[in-house]
Amino acid sequence: MNTAVILSAINKHVLLEETESNFLTEQLIPKKLKPAEFIEESGEMTKFMIYVNSGCLMTYYTDRDGVDHVIQFATSGWWTGDLHSLQRGVPSIYSTRALTESEILLLPKVSLEILLAKHIKFERYFRIIFQNALVVSQQRIIHSYSSTAEERYVYFSEKYPNLEQYVPLKYIASYLGITPEFLSKIRRKLMEK
Amino acid sequence: MNTAVILSAINKHVLLEETESNFLTEQLIPKKLKPAEFIEESGEMTKFMIYVNSGCLMTYYTDRDGVDHVIQFATSGWWTGDLHSLQRGVPSIYSTRALTESEILLLPKVSLEILLAKHIKFERYFRIIFQNALVVSQQRIIHSYSSTAEERYVYFSEKYPNLEQYVPLKYIASYLGITPEFLSKIRRKLMEK
DNA sequence: CGTCTATTTGAATGTACTCAAAAGCGGTGG
DNA sequence: CCACCGCTTTTGAGTACATTCAAATAGACG
Numbered sequence: 001m002n003t004a005v006i007l008s009a010i011n012k013h014v015l016l017e018e019t020e021s022n023f024l025t026e027q028l029i030p031k032k033l034k035p036a037e038f039i040e041e042s043g044e045m046t047k048f049m050i051y052v053n054s055g056c057l058m059t060y061y062t063d064r065d066g067v068d069h070v071i072q073f074a075t076s077g078w079w080t081g082d083l084h085s086l087q088r089g090v091p092s093i094y095s096t097r098a099l100t101e102s103e104i105l106l107l108p109k110v111s112l113e114i115l116l117a118k119h120i121k122f123e124r125y126f127r128i129i130f131q132n133a134l135v136v137s138q139q140r141i142i143h144s145y146s147s148t149a150e151e152r153y154v155y156f157s158e159k160y161p162n163l164e165q166y167v168p169l170k171y172i173a174s175y176l177g178i179t180p181e182f183l184s185k186i187r188r189k190l191m192e193k
Numbered sequence: 194m195n196t197a198v199i200l201s202a203i204n205k206h207v208l209l210e211e212t213e214s215n216f217l218t219e220q221l222i223p224k225k226l227k228p229a230e231f232i233e234e235s236g237e238m239t240k241f242m243i244y245v246n247s248g249c250l251m252t253y254y255t256d257r258d259g260v261d262h263v264i265q266f267a268t269s270g271w272w273t274g275d276l277h278s279l280q281r282g283v284p285s286i287y288s289t290r291a292l293t294e295s296e297i298l299l300l301p302k303v304s305l306e307i308l309l310a311k312h313i314k315f316e317r318y319f320r321i322i323f324q325n326a327l328v329v330s331q332q333r334i335i336h337s338y339s340s341t342a343e344e345r346y347v348y349f350s351e352k353y354p355n356l357e358q359y360v361p362l363k364y365i366a367s368y369l370g371i372t373p374e375f376l377s378k379i380r381r382k383l384m385e386k
Numbered sequence: 387c388g389t390c391t392a393t394t395t396g397a398a399t400g401t402a403c404t405c406a407a408a409a410g411c412g413g414t415g416g
Numbered sequence: 417c418c419a420c421c422g423c424t425t426t427t428g429a430g431t432a433c434a435t436t437c438a439a440a441t442a443g444a445c446g
Binding site for chain 1: 391394395
């Protein structure tokens with residue numbers, strides 16, 4: 001496992017100096033995950049940001065009725081984790097686990113803080129990352145309010161065509177905010193067309 | 194109208210130098226809005242970020258059926274506007290207008306870029322702002338998926354008790370993702386309790 | 387092959403929407 | 417000061433979208 005991928009991804013947004021690249025590389029903790037393996041469980045303190053090098057992870061929230069709600073699928077090139085827990089030092093309300101064999105890089109909270117304080121470029125990088133994520137998140141809200149479940153599903157499968165191959169449908173249903181049974185009915189209806 | 198409010202708000206996150214405060218102050222364009230007055234219309238390029246000094250604005254999206262979907266109410270101390278349009282230079286899909294008499298400060302796109310490039314503190318400030326907004330946005334998604342319309346309304350009125358006094362119910366319904374008729378029925382049901 | 391989990395199916399139900407109409411409410415002008 | 421206008425909110429009946437629950441079927445893995 002190496003850090004070439006993340007460095008080139010970051011360099012699309014900011015131009016890192018040699019020292020900055022090196023510093024980041026030293027801080028990152030590589031880790032491999034097996035399918036279904038947890039990297040973060042709700043109730044725990046979040047200790048790092050998670051960068052996905054390869055594979056696919058999902059982050060979900062379990063409500064008071066015990067129902068899971070997937071809030072994000074993270075594939076190669078995505079950051080994931082619970083920002084709120086990380087920043088405020090409160091227990092996380094999310095769990096994150098691998099859906100497939102995955103290679104990830106962990107950036108510990110302290111390292112992130114040093115990175116942000118000492119190396120200006122990273123402030124810029126994360127500002128851009130968060131700004132983009134915010135735009136996407138707001139678009140998701142709009143889309144969930146102005147479309148039917150069927151439209152949301154069609155949109156989802158067009159946007160993430162490959163995800164469907166290895167993500168169980170029930171998690172996709174959860175991400176779309178519907179029950180697995182209803183997703184099944186939507187899919188049958190679409191097949192018949 | 195003055196900039197003391199915004200400066201002190203920013204200083205809660207980063208410590209601005211005198212020169213930085215001054216530079217920001219010079220860039221900000223104060224503006225007063227009357228109720229129902231637009232500051233941004235969908236289809237136009239977004240030219241600035243909007244800081245709300247006083248009053249209340251709302252940002253909404255009009256879907257292909259002509260239905261409005263409120264995505265944000267911005268009261269004193271909030272930033273609003275269309276980040277996506279601002280950053281990418283594409284026409285905005287959102288409209289923003291005042292709900293009450295409001296005083297706002299406009300930060301032009303170019304000024305923002307200079308601010309970010311030349312004054313490190315602002316990268317940090319906006320990184321924090323966007324990060325917090327992202328957390329809130331994700332919580333809103335979760336809440337909209339794991340609660341009924343009634344629960345969402347109760348939560349909303351507890352979280353923004355004052356908003357209800359001057360925001361028409363139909364916009365609150367829109368923000369909650371329900372029809373005005375249904376909100377009316379929810380309210381009656383709650384009154385009867 | 388058996389077991390466990392995911393997916394599908396169907397019937398009954400519930401939540402929220404649509405449409406149409408009435409009631410309320412604030413402003414404006416005669 | 418009241419009548420009228422336009423807009424918001426309420427009401428009710430009928431409907432549609434999505435859920436629940438129970439059970440059958442299909443797939444994956446040891």
